[in-house]
Amino acid sequence: MKILVIGSEGFIGKSLVRYLQLRQHDIWCADIQKKTGCSEYFQTIAPEAFDDIFQNNQFEVCINCAGSASVPFSISEPLIDFTLNVHLVANILNAIQKWNNNCKFLQLSSAAVYGNPKTLPIPENATLSPVSPYGVHKMHAEQICQYFYRYFKVQTAIVRVFSAYGTGLKKQLFWDVFNRIESNGSLQFFGTGNETRDFINIDDVTRAIGFVADKGTFEGNIYNLAAGKQTTIRDAIQSFLEVLKCDRPITFSGENRIGDPLFWEADIRKISALGFSPQVSLKEGLKNYALWLKG
Template sequence: MSILIIGSEGFIGSNLVNYFKAQNKKVICADIKAIQRNDYYQINPADPNYDELFSHHNFSICINASGSANVKFSFEQPKLDFDSNTLIVFKLLNAIKNHQPNCKFLNLSSAAVYGNFSSEPLEENIHCNPVSPYGFHKWYAELICKEYHVLFNLKTISVRLFSVYGEGQEKLLFWDMWQKYVANKNNIELFGSGNEARDFLHIEDVAKAIDIVITKENFNGAAINIASGNITPIKEAASIFYSLLNTQDAQYSFTHHAKKGDPDILAADISKLKQLGFTPTFNLQEGLSKYMQWL
C-alpha cells in the first residue's frame, strides 16, 4: 500500500507518517515546507499543483491532514480558512478524478461541524449546525467529498476528529495549560467556566482509528466520528494535567469568558467506529502522562 499524506509536517500528519512507516507501509509526504528528502513533495502554497503530484506517482490512498485548525483565525480570516480547509479538498479530489480515480481519499474533518448541541452523544447522521467559519468550512469539505463520490464514483470518506492531543501538539487546550504554567504558575487563567466538556483522544489512538477506517470502512462519501466515546469536563482535565506535574504550586482559575465559536459540550457517539473494532488504548490520564513526558 502506498499512502500519500498531505500536511505531513503538522501535528496529526507527522504522527500518521510515523504510525504507517512503523507498519512498513510506503508513505509519501507532502507539505509546504522546503525539505530535501526522497519521500517528500513540496507544495507551493501560492500555486499548488496537485495534477503534477498525481500524474507522476501512484497512491493507494490520499490522506488530507492539512489545513488550519484555529477557530479564532477563521473569524479573522475566513477566506484564508476556506482556502486551507475547503478549497484544497476540491483541488485534491479534482486531481484524483483526472489522474488516479482508483485512489481512495480520506479527509480529516472536525467535530466543529456539529455546532453547539446538548450533552447527548452526537451521531453522524444528525444535521450539522456549525457556529464558526472553521466548522462551516470543514462541513463544506465533507460535502465535496460526498459530491465526488456520488457524481464521479471516487472512494471518499471524512473522519470527524474530536479533541485530539498528544506528543507534537503545540497549540490548543493542554499546550495552553502548559505555557501558562511556565509563564506564571501562581496565576493561571483558563478560558471558560471549567464546566465545558470535550471528548479527548490521544494521537496514537487517532492513528489507530484512522488505520481501522482505511482497512474496514466503506469509502462511500460518508462521515465517521473518531473519539473515545467519553467526555471530560475541562476543570477535571485541568486537574489531571496539573496533578501530573507532581507539584502543588499550580494555581489556576477560570475566566468564565468563553472563546467565540467554541461549543459548550462536544460528546461523540462512536458506535460506527466501535463496530469496526476500535477501542481506545489510553484514557486521559495515561495519554496526558505520555504528552507531558514529551513537553
C-alpha cells in the first residue's frame, strides 16, 4: 500500500515508519522536522501544505501520528495544544476530502478522552469525560473524523492509544524515573501509587496500527489500543527499578497531578477481533527500554 505517515519523526511515527517499511509498503513521510528514509518526504508547517500534498499525490492510507502529547503542556498552552491536536486534523481531512477522497484516514487518539471511567475495563462506547485540555482536544479531533465520514464520506478510523512506552520515548513515567536515578534525584512521585495504567509497548502499538490499517472498518470506527491489563504506578516503577538494578525506596506525595486520571484498563476485544494480541510483556518491554536508555 502507498501510505502517508504524518508526524513521522515522533515517538510513534518513527517506529511505525520502520514497521511498515519492513512489510514492503510504499511509505511517504510528513513532519515539521526534515529526515530521510521514506519514498518521499514533505515538510509540513503551514496548513496549506496538506492541500499541496493531497492535490499532487494519491495515497491509499494516511495515518496521523502528529500533534502534542503532553497533558501539562495542554494546561500551560491550551491554544497551541488545540492547534496541534484539533485544527491540524481538520486541515488534513479537508485536504483529503477535496483531493484524495478515496484515501483512508487513521487518527491516533488517546485514552485521555475517557477521563475517569465509571467501570473497568473501558469499552469504546464508554461515556467520554476528559479531565485535561489534552483529552478534550483529542475528543474534538475524533468528532471531526466522524463528521467527515458522515457528511463527506471520507473513510476514517480512530485508535485510542493507552499508556505507550518503549524505545525512543523521551518523556513520561519511565523516562522520568530513569533521569531521577541518573541524577540522584528524588524518587517521590505524584499520587498514592495505587493509580493504574494500561501499559503497551511501542512494538505492539505499531503492530496494532498495522492491523487496523489492513483490516479495520473506516466508518468513523474507534478501537482501543492497549494491552488489556492494568498495572499500578507503584508496581510499574518498582519493576523498572529492578531492571535498572536500583534498590532505592520510592514514595508518593498523596496528591494527584491536575489532569491525570486515576484508573485505566482497556477492553481490547474490538481490536483483538482484527487479529491483534499484545506480544511484549511489561517486564520484557522495560528491559528493552532500559537497554536503549543506557545507550
